[in-house]
Amino acid sequence: MTFYYGHHNHYPVTPSPSLSAALLPAYNVSAAITQAFSRLARVNGSKSPDYTITVVTLSNGNTLLIVNGFTFKREVCVTDGKNTRWGCNELSRKKCDVYLYVNEKFEVVYMANTHTHDPILCNFDLKSIRTDRTEDFAPSEADFLEANLDGVYDDTSETFEDESIIDTAIAEENVALYIESSRGKPCLLLNGYKYRKAYKSKFGTRWNCSRNKNCLAYLYLSANDEITKCHEYMGMNRVRWVCSTEKNCKAFVSTTQDNFIISSSEEHSHDPPKYYLKPDHVSFSNLVVPESYNHAVIVRSKHWLVLKLNGFSYRKSKKCSVGYNWNCRYKACPGFLKLNEQDEILVTNEEHIHPPRKMIPQAVMVRSRNGNENLLFRKFAYRKQYNKGGKIRWVCSTSKYCRACVFSHENLQVISAYPEHCHEPPSYYKKIEGRLHDDENAKDDC
Structure with a gap:
């Protein structure tokens, strides 16, 4: 089964264990539980006569028990030190008072009360723990698992006809998983992105991105679960540049992350400004390099730094791609300078709307x-x-x-x-x- 998807205009989501994972049996999603739930660090389990128990260790170090689709968290230890008490981990407003006792072999000794809610997680098949390391657990747990793994696999051998599907689901990234959302609707999880079922067409069943309604990524699945069509949305790799001279100018340039021009509009609502660039720097088109260049002096005023050049005063403004902008201190004057980190003038516009101040004679x-x-x-x-x-x-x-x-x-x-x-x-x-x-x-x- 081949899967392919396009680029999204947002980052992938991180599913949490509270998400319902009632998955379709045909896709063997339970074998890739660590991929379906990124917070799961490792999965191990055993099987008692009456209950199917799965031990889930989260990335934060906490341990959960999954018994017949219900999750339990550890509460207290009984007096004899052998059995542990686990309470229902339901996070809804309806308080569930179900609890159980488990011994060292992870066998249910006693279970009381009835659940007030539906199962949160599905019963994970123990075939999924074949590649996990048992030495990460306590010695008593490891011994018990090694002694009981063979019998557990014999019980589930009919469910998994091809073991390569399990290894592929765990190792590869481009594996699609069918899950159910918190509202019970089917979703498709692929490389961290969730898709919701939209409609059927001649290309197959369309699945749109469910994270953002403005995301244009989608794919089509045929009846044989093969992608027949997909759309690569390059919104994340596109950079838009607008005119910096006037705010209401509609001219723009769209480039990729590597500064390749994709599209542009050169319909400016104003005349091009006159710039000149200091020698020994990167040249731009339509820029005039002067023959002689005067040095600027930076002095500190009462509250800020002031740059003086040819009778004009400039004040330090916001940071730009090459360094910092210095705008003329006169209100509404278009004069500016661009300096790099070494205080070297790169670009300047000295078309001021006011005369320069009289220079103070040198002492x-x-x-x-x-x-x-x-x-x-x-x-x-x-x-x-x-x-x-x-x-x-x-x-x-x-x-x-x-x-x-x-x-x-x-x-x-x-x-x-x-x-x-x-x-x-x-x-x-x-x-x-x-x-x-x-x-x-x-x-x-x-």
Whole structure:
């Protein structure tokens, strides 16, 4: 029996032991219980004179007993230490008070009361435990199983005509399983995906994905349980790219995960923007590479980082595929920059809707007549007051009552200034060795 299915637009479901597993006998689904219920770690069992017991060990370490289709969980141990009490594991609102006692050989010693619900799981055939390891259990359990396995297999030998079907159901992935949902409806379980029965057609019986109504995956089964038609839905492998210039632009490009274009629409509602790319980087079409490129300076404002380039200020925005976006600080301005992790400018758009700000003149470090280092900025000299966190404060060195000051980085890059002096700027001339001297007749070189 060959099965095939298409791609889904969602992840496969994980069935739980509470799912009803009343499976059709023709498919030998009970042999692949570990595949039908992913939470089951291993299955082992035995057969008493009156009850068929299956011991199920879950992946979380808990153990369940399945007796004639009803599940039981362990409660307490009796005083003699040989028999254990197991209570019904029904999770519905109707409390079931059925309990039983089991000895070391997993034989039912005593069972009381009557169930108030239908069986949760089907009676699993013990043929399914042939490939399981008995050494994972306690020594007494392993000895009992080894002594009783042959007789158990003889009882079920007529049910399983071909043992290769059992091994295939356990080992291979592409094996379909018929199950019943919690509502009692038939479902098809294949590689973690559930299908529900839709209708019959000339191709056979159609089974649609039952997880999501928007999923387009389906298959057709013939009367001989062979797939005659299937649909591969590639929704999970498709990536849609929309225009990043305008929000209302309907242009898009659809690609695969490997960036192969599947379909596209180039009907833009605007003119293409002008970009230029920094040299020594990946080139894009319709991008202009400038001959000369100016370096940008990143400074820290009061609340965020600010990048200054050619008289324009940019603020760090969201992360992109190549690094980070820096948008112009002016409201509604389309100017932006794209920087990588090494703070290298890759792409920029300097078509601003406002003029650039006036650049602050660069300060110069000079030495006074007394040998002290001063900062010469806009015709006034300043002395260093303090350096705090890489930010230096300079105060006027001409008059101690002057409140003018300048803030700069350690590289003499002026951040802010209060240039209101209470006196006229002195006249200086600068010698070759960099010292300042008073000279009323000297020309102002600063």
